[in-house]
Amino acid sequence: MLLIIGVLIAMGLAAFVATPLLVAEGAGGSTLPVDVTPLADLKRRRLVVYENLKDLEFEYQAGKIAAQDYQSLRENYLGEAAALMAASEEAEQLKETDALIEREIAARRALRKAPPPQDYVCPHCGFENPVPVKFCGECGTRITDRPR
């Protein structure tokens, strides 16, 4: 009896877990892949606009489209392409800004790690001791205890 109840619960759980997956699968086609970046998406949309432009050009050449329609459609596509181009340039710049900020932060961290120079540059002879020392390795002048 207990076993049967256990099996029933397990089946119920499995159905409960699987349902969203099945529903998502059934609705598929309209959903975008998760790993599409905004920049890649903009590029893809730009390609689509260029394809449409080429088609339009072709149809106009073939005499399937009136000159007036051709002109206005062309304007539309070009405007769309310009907007997408501006958007992806903006995204590109944001990416570059991020990289710049990361480099800046790394540089600041490196600076903070370095000990202050007065701990290893000799005030007497100017020798740069490789590590903070009490006495200059070159002339023997006391370094760390001098007033700052």
Ligand SMILES: [Zn+2]
């Ligand atoms: Zn010295």
